[in-house]
């Protein structure tokens with residue numbers, strides 16, 4: 001069974017190398033890995049990622065949310081392979097051929113390949129937002145539809161909100177990775193997240209990994225915040241919340 005801390009990917013959203021390195025060092029050991037995404041990559045590129053993760057750094061979740069024609073997305077994944085990410089994101093709404101191209105590009109790295117995760121419906125969106133972009137279905141139905149399509153298209157898992165975790169675990173089986181942002185301990189502000197739960201609730205529903213940013217990074221003491229979250233998860237496990245999930 002994975003430790004509570006190892007379930008957490010700390011999302012480091014900043015443009016600054018020094019701030020990113022400082023945060024990565026502060027949370028080292030208190031989380032299972034770090035996520036660097038659009039904000040940091042746009043400012044600092046691959047060299048910045050290397051500067052933060054280093055040779056023996058924590059597992060990297062490279063969150064670029066690729067979405068383009070299949071050839072371009074496959075090439076984008078291949079170009080990122082030298083960074084040796086453990087996870088990478090694409091958008092499931094790019095369709096089956098695009099997802100397959102990403103999975104095939106990742107597979108070309110062999111045993112050290114990144115796991116490809118398809119983003120379903122962003123956790124900042126609700127039913128009203130979906131309706132505005134012409135998707136007049138409840139968020140939960142759209143997430144299940146996209147997750148099943150992602151599974152059929154050969155990717156390793158999805159990014160979804162905690163609200164959909166239980167349904168996706170049932171629909172997609174025990175080995176399909178559920179990476180879950182939209183996580184808020186009871187003591188943290190919601191910010192722009194609309195579909196969120198506590199860390200323990202997300203894990204009890206069947207999440208594999210939790211993506212947690214501002215509750216840790218905006219804290220005066222990020223290491224203490226990460227440890228507090230891990231302790232709350234461990235307490236819930238001891239309390240019999242039935243925390244499970246895939247590997």
Ligand SMILES: O=C(O)c1cc(=O)[nH]c(=O)n1[C@@H]1O[C@H](COP(=O)(O)O)[C@@H](O)[C@H]1O
Nearest residue numbers: 011063121122123159181182211212213214
């Ligand atoms: O792909 C993601 O990681 C992601 C998908 C999603 O639906 N919602 C979401 O919040 N995220 C990311 O998860 C992180 C959440 O950060 P906090 O809201 O600060 O905890 C951010 O880096 C988002 O980019």
